[in-house]
Structure formats: structure tokens, C-alpha cells
Amino acid sequence: MNKSLVYIFIFLLSLTAKASFILIPMDETTQQNHLKAYGITYWCLSKDYKASWLLNYRGGSFLLPDADEIRKECKIRGVSFEVLSDSEEASILNDISSPSQNMESVILEKAPKIAVYTPKGKQPWDDAVTLVLTYAEIPFTPIYDEEVLSDQLLLYDWLHLHHEDFTGQYGKFYAAYKNTPWYIDQKRDAEALAAKLGYSKVSQEKGAVAKKIRDFVIGGGFMFAMCSATDSFDIALAADGVDICEAMFDGDASESNYQSKLNYSNSFAFKDFTLERKPEVYEFSDIDMTAKRRIPMEKDYFSLMEFSAKWDPIPSMLCQNHTQLVKGFMGQTTSFDTALIKSNVLIMGTCELNGESRYIHGEKGKGMFTFFGGHDPEDFQHQVGDPPTVLDLHPNSPGYRLILNNVLFPAARKKKLKT
Numbered sequence: 449m450n451k452s453l454v455y456i457f458i459f460l461l462s463l464t465a466k467a468s469f470i471l472i473p474m475d476e477t478t479q480q481n482h483l484k485a486y487g488i489t490y491w492c493l494s495k496d497y498k499a500s501w502l503l504n505y506r507g508g509s510f511l512l513p514d515a516d517e518i519r520k521e522c523k524i525r526g527v528s529f530e531v532l533s534d535s536e537e538a539s540i541l542n543d544i545s546s547p548s549q550n551m552e553s554v555i556l557e558k559a560p561k562i563a564v565y566t567p568k569g570k571q572p573w574d575d576a577v578t579l580v581l582t583y584a585e586i587p588f589t590p591i592y593d594e595e596v597l598s599d600q601l602l603l604y605d606w607l608h609l610h611h612e613d614f615t616g617q618y619g620k621f622y623a624a625y626k627n628t629p630w631y632i633d634q635k636r637d638a639e640a641l642a643a644k645l646g647y648s649k650v651s652q653e654k655g656a657v658a659k660k661i662r663d664f665v666i667g668g669g670f671m672f673a674m675c676s677a678t679d680s681f682d683i684a685l686a687a688d689g690v691d692i693c694e695a696m697f698d699g700d701a702s703e704s705n706y707q708s709k710l711n712y713s714n715s716f717a718f719k720d721f722t723l724e725r726k727p728e729v730y731e732f733s734d735i736d737m738t739a740k741r742r743i744p745m746e747k748d749y750f751s752l753m754e755f756s757a758k759w760d761p762i763p764s765m766l767c768q769n770h771t772q773l774v775k776g777f778m779g780q781t782t783s784f785d786t787a788l789i790k791s792n793v794l795i796m797g798t799c800e801l802n803g804e805s806r807y808i809h810g811e812k813g814k815g816m817f818t819f820f821g822g823h824d825p826e827d828f829q830h831q832v833g834d835p836p837t838v839l840d841l842h843p844n845s846p847g848y849r850l851i852l853n854n855v856l857f858p859a860a861r862k863k864k865l866k867t
Contacts, residue, residue, distance in 0.1 A: 469532040470514050471540075472522070474507035476770040481843040484525045485510065486852040487584035492518060493559035493859055501765065501860065503757040504551040505544055508768030508853075511537070511553070525585070526843075552757035554765065560670070560858040561603065562588040565596065565661075566610035574836035576674060576824045577608045580848045583839040586855060596657050597645060601664040605858050609677035611780070611823065614658045614684035615732065616651025617697045619676065619780070623728035626696075649698045651691070658684040662716075666813030672854045675779035678819040679735040682715035683723065694727045716817055717793045717810055718784070730780065736821075737804045738782040745828055748776035750783075750799040750806040765857040766809060766818060766850070767796055774846045776806070779823030784808065797850075807850065818854050825851075 472485050479485060489510045492499050497518070500511040512518055514531060522529045532540070544551040564578055568590070581588050588608075591600060601607060613619045618635055625631040638650045647653035658681055665671045673681060683692075687710055691703040702725075703709065712719045724731045731739065752772045757764040776782075776799060783804040789795065790810070797807030809818045825847020826837050842848065 468514050468534045469537045470512045470518055470522070471530045471532050471537075472510040472512065472527060473530060474509045474768070474770060476507065476844075478506070479528045479770070479844070481526045481528070482507075482770065482849055483580060483584050483839060483843055483845065483852060485527045486849075486856055487586050488512075488518070488522055488525060488527050489556070489856065490559050490584070490586045490859075491521060493556055499556040499859075501554045501556055501768075501856070502540070502544060502551065503554060503761060503764045503768060504549075505540070507770035508765075511540075547758075550754075550757050552761055552764070554761055554860045556856070556859040558859055560605035560855070562586065562606045562608070562855065563591045563595075563601065563604040564588050564608045564610060565592065565612065566590050568592055574824075575610045576837075576848070577672070577851055578610070579824075579836060579839060580851050581855065584852060586852075593641060593645065593653065593657050596660045599660070601660065601669065604669070606670045606672070606855065607661065607664060609661070609671065609673040609681065611675045612677040612680065613732075614654045614677070614680045615687070616649060616654050616693050617727070617732075618650075620724075620727070620730050620732060622696055623730065649693075651693050651698055655684050655688055659688070662812070665716075665815035665817055668814035670815060670854075670858045671817040672820070672851070673817070674820045674851075675823045676732070676781045678784070678821065679718065679721075679732050679781050682718045682735075683721070683732055685714040685716070686710045686712055686721075687723075688714055692723060696727055715790075716812055717790060717808060717819055718788050719790050721785075721788050732781075735784055735788050736781045737785055737802060738778065738780070740785075741782065741802055741804075743776070743799070743801050747801065748799070748828070749773050750776055750797045752807070753796050753798070761860070762816070762857065763794055763796055763809060765860060766807075766853050768853050769846050769849050770844070771846050774825075774850070775828075777822040777825050777827065777847065778829045779821065781821055783821040784819070820850065820854075822847075 473479050492512050497513055502509045544553050642650045642653035690706050690709045692706045694702050718735050721733045721735045723733045752767045755763040783806045786805045793808050793810040795805045795808050798805050806821045824837055826842045826845050
């Protein structure tokens with residue numbers, strides 16, 4: 449009889465100790481591949497598994513149900529994981545819920561449908577977001593002007609803007625590359641596409657695209673942009689109906705006094721900026737801090753702001769990382785002049801040495817946008833024609849983690865921003 453009781457006790461003990469959850473830790477020392485960890489979480493959501501994002505707990509870890517196929521997928525992709533019992537999971541969530549802890553558990557509801565706005569033809573540069581989505585094995589659909597203008601953005605939850613020029617000035621590459629075959633081909637193809645879509649100028653067609661993207665965000669979409677897609681997008685909106693292009697770009701002179709005709713209320717993030725009038729200068733406006741920077745590469749870092757995970761879960765999600773200090777990197781638009789950022793836009797990453805903002809977020813209508821300065825988080829000064837970054841060499845990149853935070857946060861159950 450006593451022996452039977454012992455067996456029953458052991459059996460009950462084994463039930464309570466049975467693994468029920470998988471923790472994907474995101475701290476600096478435990479996780480061997482931070483970037484692919486996001487892909488695992490996205491994969492689980494796409495298969496209708498429940499998932500939680502544990503904000504500020506061990507670098508922003510993910511909590512998943514225990515299943516053989518999830519364990520197998522983690523092993524295949526090289527993602528570190530820990531198996532938790534019910535009691536261990538309950539203890540972690542109890543700690544997170546304590547008012548004394550700046551942590552929060554956010555439920556992730558569904559895998560967002562992702563579109564990447566990118567040219568169909570091969571370009572002389574690569575795109576960090578496309579690279580990391582591919583590396584993390586997160587599916588996305590490439591779209592461009594035809595799809596945007598035919599309202600196909602309605603099919604997606606999240607949109608990334610590839611390194612792009614929405615002003616119709618071909619990236620301001622004129623001085624250095626006007627005689628190169630790729631520039632000539634790009635200009636010809638852009639003009640042909642604009643004509644096909646019913647526009648007499650590329651600047652007009654790109655302006656129409658920018659307004660469709662604006663409407664996508666206002667209607668509830670999430671938009672993420674890097675490098676020149678950030679300021680050129682806002683410039684195109686502010687210059688709606690105003691010709692700011694010189695003759696080598698669109699065949700006729702720019703409008704006289706066009707600077708005074710800009711409407712800053714149309715832009716998402718920036719105000720009171722001054723456009724760069726010279727076509728041979730590789731710059732759109734004074735929003736960008738590239739020419740004003742005096743920071744050596746070895747000292748080029750920016751700091752992530754700390755937010756209340758319980759009260760401000762959205763910026764907390766966007767800033768999840770295993771370090772608060774992220775190394776800087778350049779681009780056509782490297783960073784933003786803080787004085788030119790609208791007061792209702794949240795600054796999430798700054799470089800104090802130069803008084804610049806690197807990472808900003810805001811709301812527009814029912815939707816949200818994030819602008820991230822720079823081109824490639826693991827290539828300090830990416831040049832036209834340089835090979836793409838090999839992310840197998842940077843599986844724990846803090847800069848690339850910021851991109852993937854933006855990819856995943858639309859999956860979260862929404863709470864109103866307090867900041």
C-alpha cells in the first residue's frame with residue numbers, strides 16, 4: 449500500500465514538472481542567434497501558436513508553448529531555447545507583473561503580413577531589411593509603384609520602404625554617377641514606369657506613391673523606413689504640388705521660391721527643414737546630419753531610450769535589445785537633426801556626441817511609423833557596389849534587432865501609447 453502511494457506521488461510530481469513552455473532568451477550571453485529567434489516567433493504565430501513577448505526580461509525574451517516541432521525548428525535554425533515547467537513559467541510571469549519591475553508580458557496575436565517596397569530591377573545597393581527578413585526566414589512580398597497605386601497595400605499590415613527617393617531626383621546620385629550605365633538605366637526605367645502609370649514626370653508619380661503610403665498608415669498600417677526613404681518621403685509630402693526638381697531630373701526648371709511653398713503639416717516626422725537646392729550635392733535637405741557629423745567610427749554609438757514597459761509597451765517593444773548602446777552606421781541619411789523633429793514624434797535613440805536622433809517613432813491617423821537613420825547596421829559606410837552584408841557573421845547584431853522589433857510589434861495586442 450505504501451509503495452503504491454509512493455508511485456502515485458512520483459507520477460503526480462512528474463505531471464507538475466512536465467515541460468509546458470519554451471523560453472527563447474534574448475540576453476547577451478545565452479542567445480546564440482538573436483536574429484533567427486524573431487523568425488522562430490513569427491513562424492509560431494503563423495502556425496497559430498500562442499506567444500508572448502517578455503519586455504525587458506532577459507533582453508526581451510519570447511515565451512512559446514512547448515511542442516516538438518518548435519523545439520525541432522529552434523535546433524534547425526540554431527536558436528537557443530530553454531524548457532520551462534508550468535510552475536517556472538508562472539514564477540517568471542509573477543516577477544514580470546510586479547509593479548516594482550519595469551517589465552511586461554505582451555501577447556502576440558497573429559503574424560503580420562509584410563510588404564517591402566523595393567524596385568523590381570537589380571540595384572547597386574542592398575537593403576538591410578530585405579537582408580534580415582530573408583536571414584530570419586520571415587516571409588515578405590516585394591511590391592513597387594504599380595502595386596501601391598492600385599491599392600494593394602490594403603493586403604498588408606506592415607510596410608518597409610527600401611532605400612528610396614520619393615522626390616524624383618534619382619537619389620541625388622547625379623554628380624557622381626550620371627554617366628554610369630546603372631544610373632542611365634534607372635532613370636530610363638523610372639520615366640517609362642511613370643509614363644505607363646499616366647504621369648508626365650517621375651516626381652509626380654513618386655509623389656502619388658508617397659500619398660498612397662501616407663493613406664495606408666492613416667488607415668491603420670505600420671510603416672518602417674530607413675536611410676533616404678525617411679526624409680525623402682517627408683519631403684515629397686511637404687512638396688506636394690510644388691516642382692522642386694531641376695532640369696536634369698525632370699526636363700524643366702524647378703519652381704521659383706519653392707522653399708517657401710513647402711507645407712510641413714503634410715509631413716510625418718519633420719518640420720521647418722530647408723531643401724538642398726544644388727543638384728550636384730548628394731543630400732536632400734538639412735534634416736540629415738551626415739555632413740554635420742564629427743564622430744570617429746570607433747566612437748560612433750547611439751543610446752536607446754528606456755520606457756515604461758507597463759505604460760508604454762510600444763516604444764518598449766521597439767527598443768528591446770541585449771544592450772542599450774548600439775554602434776552607429778552611415779547612409780545617405782545617417783541621422784536626424786533633433787531640432788527639425790516634430791514635438792509629437794517620439795525619439796527612441798540618440799547620439800549625445802552629435803546631438804542627433806537615430807531612431808524615431810510616431811502615430812499618424814490610426815497607424816504608426818518608425819524612421820531609422822543609416823543604411824546597414826553592420827557596414828559602417830556602405831558604398832554603391834559593395835557586396836551585401838553576410839548576416840551569419842552578425843547573428844547577434846543589436847542594430848538589426850531594432851529592425852526586427854519593428855517587424856514583430858504589429859503582432860502585439862494593442863495598448864494605447866501613454867508617452
